Amino acid sequence: MARGKRTDLASLVHSTGANSPVDGKNSAHAPSDKPANPPGWTDALLSPAPLTSAPLADLVANPRNPREGDLNLEDLESIAELQLQPALVVSRDAYLRLWPEDEPELGAAKLVVINGCRRLAAAQKYGCEKLELVVKDEVAASRAALRTAAIRENVERENLDVIEEARAVEALVADCGTAAAAAVALGKTEAWVSQRRALLKLAPQLQQKLRAGELAIRVARNLAQVPVAEQVARWQASLAKPEGEKAERKQPAPIGVDQLTRSLKKWDVGTDTLAPALLAHLDRPGVHALIAELRQLVS
Template sequence: MAARGRVSLAALVDDDDDQDAPSLNASSAPAGGGVAAPSSVPTAELIPNPRNPRDTVGDLEDLASIVDIQLQPAAVVTRAAYLRLYPDDEITANWVVINGCRRLAAAEKYGKDTLEIVVKDELARDRATLIAAAIRENVERVDFDVIEEAHAVQSLVDECGSGREAAKRLGKSEGWITQRRALLELAPEIQEKMRAGEIAVRHARTLAKVPEERQVQAWNAYLEREDQKRKEGEKAKPKEKPAAPPQYRNVTAALRNFDAAPTDLADALIDALGDDGVATLLTVIKRRRRA
């Protein structure tokens, strides 16, 4: 079988100053040029986005199966495309992973030496596009640190020049952008509690309206009020009567059926009271009858 032709990444992205970039199979490129189809490359040739809004990749156990199958390729940009935006960053790898940093980390952790990628240099057409792409990958993740998210949103607003433009880039409302930015006005202690999951975003938005020096005090006061409500609610609950032991429930059932089966009541009383108890009961009944 004849060897397939090869084309450099520079040709794919029309980048004259990236002639030393490694090549991908020509068959992976769509007709007319543009983004390449997924290709498998060594993980050693990839680096996670230095501008990733996540400080950590979190627990990778859910991606352990990447060793056997990778369900989705990682979206990358070439080193040259990235350095046009951030020339001061030190990038030695051939590609920078923009969407799929956790997949790359999982591959490295679980011993997979290659990763499927798709080259999307259009993600690096400007800084705002790159930042927005990184945020969109993480924003819906349950384990995404909301303070990391707030910092990322702020960086996008700084790059775009307005919250309205940032909202368009992310497909979010301006209100959502404003709420996330407000979290950066929280006292450090409150931010740490948010990171730990102790304070919900809805509460944090309220706290952000309080002067920073009074936020911790306001939160503690809220907790005290909630604790007091809980205690008052417990006091207001009617106390449940302890359930009768099974042998006494049998007596009650036998009483209801006494006319049809009087011996059932005798058996139930013997079981519930014991011989001594029955003797005492009979003595009391006799006395009551004489009275």
């Protein structure tokens, strides 16, 4: 993008992953000698496949599904009337070639749902007889390929909490052999993969705080660099006001709109620089809030 060229800031919400100027593999600064895709990985998720359906009795959720705990299915109640998106499945045999030890968990199912486990659960809960699906055994070309298919959609749609995401990424790295190959498979940078994996080094108490939204991910990444035995105390110390402090520290004066505008003009900051900077500073929720504010200003 040319320096200073205008762009729609709403596109920031969709600028993660493969299309991100910060994280994506299409970045102008991304190295051209990228590591190879994980063994068996194909673009099967993007290629067309015949739409079909199967009785629920023939289906089972992926035992390696990265989502944990109870699923909230209220937003899928309408599946009893209309299924908006088919599930991606592989045959029982294709799955068992990768994980034969999972056979007891498959029961008598003929098909394993890779993307669409919530849709399957909702169909079971709300009384559907069948589930619309596409069968793609090429997704099960390798453990890495299947695991990528299982987690990539969840990561892009933010369907996983951050610790579920970190655990899924860690498992994918093991299957791919390297963090670099896992990053390519997910359409992320090695730094993103490294940051997610680092969260698994947090003390269990801090992982719970992170999952509950009580600990910011930027703070969590810093704490993960501290020895586990010191992490909780370090976090609590950052929250507590220092003893003996008689006066609150002087807060820097807030930057006014005019002052910030002058600075941006002085620096000649274009959207090619501003967009990734805002995304890095605000994260996705902040970008959504920014877009909402911009819409009010221009309406």
